Amino acid sequence: MLSKNILKYLTSLxxxxxRQEYGAFLVEGAKSVLELLASDFEVEMVVATDKFYKENTRSLEKQPFRVEIATPDELVRAGTLQSNDAALAVVKTKSNDFLYAEEGEYVLVLDDIRDPGNLGTMIRIADWYGIRKMVCSLTTTDWYNPKVVAAxxxxxxxxxxxxxxxxxYFEGHLASEVSVYGTFLEGKNIHQITFAKTGYIVMGNESNGIGSEVEKFVTDKVTIPRFGEAESLNVGIATAIVLDNWRRK
Amino acid sequence: MLSKNILKYLTSLxxxxxRQEYGAFLVEGAKSVLELLASDFEVEMVVATDKFYKENTRSLEKQPFRVEIATPDELVRAGTLQSNDAALAVVKTKSNDFLYAEEGEYVLVLDDIRDPGNLGTMIRIADWYGIRKMVCSLTTTDWYNPKVVAAxxxxxxxxxxxxxxxxxYFEGHLASEVSVYGTFLEGKNIHQITFAKTGYIVMGNESNGIGSEVEKFVTDKVTIPRFGEAESLNVGIATAIVLDNWRRK
Structure with a gap:
């Protein structure tokens, strides 16, 4: 059984x-926790059901973090998932440096993405297309929100x-010639773009798109062509289409 | 104020x-209701706030359906949205015939899509890419689920x-030479596909993909190439990428 103090700590995250005060965040569910244990993140604590612990004893024992056993009910109470019969972990947040694009690399830039589900989906899509660095406006939803992590x-x-x-961020870049792609209604058809070797892809807010502060740094406005009548695409969907077009030879 | 009977009818939907018993479904929120009023669906009733009614009197008055005035609280109680200060509508369901692809047309086929949010997203993407017909397995989540309609x-x-x-459905097609594209892990790179003029695109279940019953009708297995390490893509995202590749010249 989880102590009151631990339960309180977990729910506070x-x-x-x-999360900012403790420099820690929650990772929930079997798959996410297992991916976490295989990563270089510093784990502070794992709370596992008896079953999950028995199935993953080797991964859990060899590591220098605290392990607590709990019931699925307790995991649900401590976390944000509607069901969790496996585990959750408390993990130290990482602070990243200025992530400029290196030679041959692309960075995904998010201008004011508000929905945690969208941000999580965009991280997953970036990972699928081999993007390692995302730069977010200060108004973008928190990377360590449990819903972001789950999505x-x-x-x-x-x-x-x-x-x-x-x-x-972009000011610091003005000296170099760099390609910054951003999606706009009146951009060039993305099916006809030849992407530069190195660059930035900017995705904008769910309702308002890319703000004027960021727009002035966009060198190439692009548009996803529409063949039917839907008014718009969700920003996660749009990100996937842009990255798929970028990756085409 | 809504009568008890009306409220009961609305929540039952x-x-x-x-929905099947009454042959009717709910449409919620300002934008969806306005798109509905501009469509050829048969509207049975609109429940609107005073504000929405005043702003849209012309659309609401000229039509032969019942209009009720309600508070935002009542709209939330009657429907499924977490907030709704505009309107909801009760609409007659349509029964569609066998939707085969006509010459030069593509049909999107869904094999066992379970999540209403995914189905709604896929309808929106189909509409963006100009697809007018979707054929769903009997196990696919209900088209008229309010979450599908909203998404x-x-x-x-x-x-x-x-x-x-x-x-x-596909048996009835065996005589004709028709292209059926389906996403599989071991398919041909979708960036290298030249799509036929007429055809079907099949998307499979969120966890298990396309089932073996349907797989045998797939003539062209395709794969979305991965450049990073994410294990998979959400089925809505995958649909968007496939349709974007299909629409490329």
Whole structure:
């Protein structure tokens, strides 16, 4: 059984201010916890059901973190999932440096993404297409929100997120000639774009798209062509289509 | 104020068995209701806030359906949205015929899609890429589920859904030479596919993909290439990428 203090600590991590205060976040569910244990994140504690512990004793025993046994009910009470009969972990947050694109690399830039499900989905898509660095505006939803972590399906272990003022971020780049792609209604058809070797892909807010502060740094406005009548695409869907087009030879 | 009977009728439509019994479904929120009023669906009743009614009197008055005024609280109680300060509508379901692909057309086929959010997203994506017909396995989640309607963002008014046994559906096609594309792990790279003029695109279950009953009718197995390490893509995301590749010239 979990002590009151541990339960209180775990539930506090559902809130951003306590994640920041403790420098820790929650990872929930069998798959995410197993991906986590295989990553280089520093794990502070794993809370596991008896069953999960028995099935993964080797991964859990060899590591220098605390292990607590709990019932599925307790896991649900401590975390944010509607059901969890496996485990959750408390993990130390990482602080990332300025993540500029290196030669031959692409960085995904998020301008004011508000929905945790969207951010998690975008991390997963970035991981599928081999993007390792994401730079987020300060208004973008918190990377360590349990809903973001869950929606990323383990990809949070492989993609780094960095939060900064995007204006200042791009200002620091003005000397170099760099390609910054952003999706706009009036851009060039993405089916006809030849992407530069190195660059940035900017995705904008769910309702308002890319803000004017960031727009002025976009060198190439692109558009996903529409063949029917839907008014728009979800920003996660749009990210996937842009990255798929970028990766085409 | 809504009468008890109306409220009971509206909440009953959250359940598939009553939608089938009454041949009606719910459409919620300002945007969806306005798209509905511009469509050829037969509307039975609109429940609107005073504000929404005043802003849309012309659309609401000229039509031969019942209009009720309600508070936002009542709309939330009657429907499934967490907030709704505009309107909801009761609409007659449509029954569609066998939706085979006509010359030059593509049909999207869903084999056992279980999540209403995914189905709604797929309807929206189909609409974006100009697909008008979707054929769903009998195990696919109900097209008229309020979550499907909401996630489709109005696209349910433009895309037709037809439920049938997919084995029998494709059997009826065996005589004609037709291209059926389906996503599999071991398919041909979708970036290198030249799509036929007329055809079917099959998307499979969230966990298990396309079932063996349907697989045997697939003429072209395709794969979305992966450049990183994410284990999989969400089925809505995958649908968007396949349709974007199909639409490329």
């Amino acid at each position: 559902q809130q951003k201010k306590y 990323s399906k383990g990809s949070f272990t492989r993609v780094q997120g960095f939060y900064t003022d995007l204006g200042a | 959250q359940q598939k068995k009553y 489709s963002k109005g696209s349910f008014t433009r895309v037709q859904g037809f439920y049938t046994d997919l084995g029998a």
